[in-house]
Amino acid sequence: MNVLRRILGGPVGAILLAFFLAACAMLVAGVSPADGFQALFIGSLGGKQQIAETLVQTTALLFPALGISLAFRAGLFNIGAEGQLVVGGLAAGAVGAHFAASTPIAVFVLLACGFIGGGVWGAIAGWLRAQFNANEIISTLMLNFIALAIANYLVSGPLKSSAAAGAETAPLPGSSWLPLLIPDTRLSIGLLIAIAAAIVLRWVFTRTVFGYELRAAGEAPEAARRNGVNMPRMTFLALTLSGAIAGLGGATLVTGVLHRFNTQLSPGYGYTAIAVALVGDLNPLWVCVAAFGFGILEAGGLAMQALADVPKDAIHVIEGLIILVLAARRYIATRAEGAPI
Amino acid sequence: MQDVLLSLRGICKSFPGVRAVDGVDLDLYSHEIHALVGENGAGKSTLANVAFGALKPDEGTVETGGNRVGLVHQHFELVGRLSVWQNVMLGREPRRGWSIDARAARARVVDLARRNGLEIDPDAFVDELPVGVQQRVELLRELEREPAVLLLDEPTAALAPAEIDSFFKTITALAQGGTAIMIVTHKLQEVIAYTKRVSVMRHGKIVGRFETAKTSVDEIARAMVGGDLPQVAQREPVVQTPCFHMDQVSAGSGSTAIRDISLQVNAGEIVGIAGVEGNGQTTLADAIAGMIPHAGTISLVDVGMRTGVIPQDRHREGLVLGWSIVDNVVLGRQRLAETRRGVTIDRAAARADAQAIVKSLDVRAASLEVAVKTLSGGNQQKIVVGRALLGNPQFVLAYQPTRGIDVGAAALVQSRLIEARNAGTAVLLVSFELDEILALADRVLVMYRGQIAGSFARDEIDRARIGRLMAGSAS
Secondary structure, three states: HHHHHHHHHHHHHHHHHHHHHHHHHHHOOOHHHHHHHHHHHHHHHHHHHHHHHHHHOOOOOOHHHHHHHHHOOOOOOOHHHHHHHHHHHHHHHHHHHOOOOOOHEEEEEEHHHHHHHHEEEEEHHHHHHHOOOOOHHHHHHHHHHHHHHHHHHHOOOHHHHHHHHOEOOOOOOHHHOOEEOOOOOOOOOOHHHHHHHHHHHHHOOOEHHHHHHHHHHHOOOHHHHHHHOOHHHHHHHHHHHHHHHHHHHHHHHHHHHOOOOOOOOOOOOOHHHHHHHHHHOOOOOHHHHHHHHHHHHHHHHHHHHHOOOOOOHHHHHHHHHHHHHHHHHHHHHHHHHHOOO | OEEEEEEEEEEEEOOOOOOEEEEEEEEEEEEEEEEEEEEEOOOOHHHHHHHHHOOEEEEEEEOOOOEEEEEOOOOOOOOOOOOOHHHHHHHHHHHHHHOEEHHHHHHHHHHHHOOOOOOOOOOEEEEEEHHHHHHHHHHHHHHHOOEEEEEEEOOOOOHOOOOOOOOHHHHHHHHHOOOEEEEEEEOHEEEHHHHHHHEEEEOEEEEEEEEEHHOHHHHHHHHHHOOOOOOOOOOOOOOOOOEEEEEEEEOHHHOOOOEEEEEEEEEEEEEEEEOOOOOOHHHHHHHHHHOOOOEEEEEEEEOOEEEEOOOHHHHHHHHOOOOOHHHHHHOOOOHHHEEEEEEEEEEHHHHHHHHHHHHHHOOOEEEEEOOOOHHHHHHHHHHHHHHHHHHOEEEEEEEEOOOOOOOOHHHOOOOOOHHHHHOOEEEEEEOOOOHHHHHOOOOOEEEEOOOOEEEHHHHHHOOHHHHHHHOOOOO
């Protein structure tokens, strides 16, 4: 009984409640919730292609969500994962278009480019915060716009492929593509890299001295500062690594899915990932589960629109409701907690 | 004529793993001060919170008969960036149309402070005030609601002797005006001096009820610990060699700045810094801990020497409250070779260290994995102290090491400090409780307005003269 209550009281309960509220919204809109949800689940889990597509979305969300988790754990609100992901993708795409090597080396180099690119973008905010105490919420958000503007300029100008009609880089040579995980789908081994990243991140958080200092800095900055944690350095490193992980995500999208860079790389993964990280309680393994859940919503949303005539935006309503319910539950739980003796 | 203004019957309250309050009956009468005393974790704060209504009891009833109950918390709940009057009136601001009638609100606070004999600057920002004055703000905030019953949780824990006197003058006057007052405390001299009745709590139960006039410190203390008082360790003769130096050190600014402080602490010596709070002690400690820049030199005889710090504010500076005992024992030592295995933290070693601290300082906790925020203040402090003394440091800075903890816990903490001294540790002790300084220190330095106003070896201590120096009157 207690176990059940704890599970329902956590994210699962929030998700169920969000679905219930979404069903109410569908009823009001004159759509049968049964049809809507059926379309959602068939569209996301109904077959090999659908499952693969869900996992593609999962991968795309997982990298920035892990990066965000790292920053949030350090007490830094990095909401610039979107820009970091774009810069990472841009770095991979720009280098990849003019670079050829045998497969493992080429892929490795491009992923490293993404990691470094995103890292640099995160490092800018980290440096501003560490050096001038510039609020990272503002700076990371602003850097998103700068990243997109720069990417737009480069793919419409200097990096524009002469062969392509739209604004995008030249396609990557086949040797630079991430191998597929499931043949004849869009799912690459990027998923495995993301899961490996989550496992490494969990190890860093729970086992390493660096992770210990990072969590201390996030939970009790003054105690951390007085107990040997170099706070400016930690701020810089946390935002840099956070950006690097998001940038790695951008590079996996380029090398694993699009095989070129364009500014449609991300339909806002970096923003949705904030919710993914929070639903996953900033715990890397739960973030994987949360990313899968959001992957279902992202992939199933289109099917819902096509099959049940529920607008795709309804998915964003559900995502929003999940966050709202979770936030409310956390607030209630905090209030109900007894005072210490 | 005395009336019962608050009546508790059969109160039980449990937290995960502990039965904090276990079947307590208690009546508070008008026109008197009632003391609730007890060891760490005896359930005093929990009981006060139940009486106030902040916690719902699992069993039992709280009968207030419609009387208003006020509670002043042990840890202040003030908004640092607001002024004194804004804090006092918070949530009950008088209005003028859509806006706050600032002038009326401020006037009310000034009047309230004057009527209760509390000296305060209504426009000062709370986070710039010393703890003793913040206490007054907290008290004023409760008084503004004109409570019939006033509960005070460890009200004098951070006050200087003179402040304590004036504090009790205020609440004695309140009691004479008819308010029922209960103070939760562990300072038995205050209990004897100012209260009418005493209730002693142990393990969640009331184990003794006394009329103050008919009891003694000794009797209360024995009831608290359930037997004889723990003895503080004996000091042993130690060969003293130089260990820690400060030479012409200046730091900080404003009223808490320190100027040209020179001192030396030898190995095997406890040097006590006596003084009223707000005379630069915090600045001194921060300069030594390397938290603020300073002029002059601060040095250990050998740079490789190991140091330990017992910080002023265990909640903010010493612990990560949401973490387990084991994780907190690592804090500050996470980079030491003994705590690491390569880039990872050696959990087994950390557990062993935590186990050693729990054992040597008698920390009461359900397990090593419970969050330290669930422990009582005394048990939290024991963890901070035990951690600072791990690995036999050559130099320890102890800032108010027994702040807000009870007799038994304080005796243990003091014993460990003396034992460290006997083993050759140099200890710099900062305390606002003169009794503690006199009990522990081999040498006493008096700090006044950021400077050392006097120095006394243990065999030439003159309490009256130290008191005068602390107050700033001529030597």
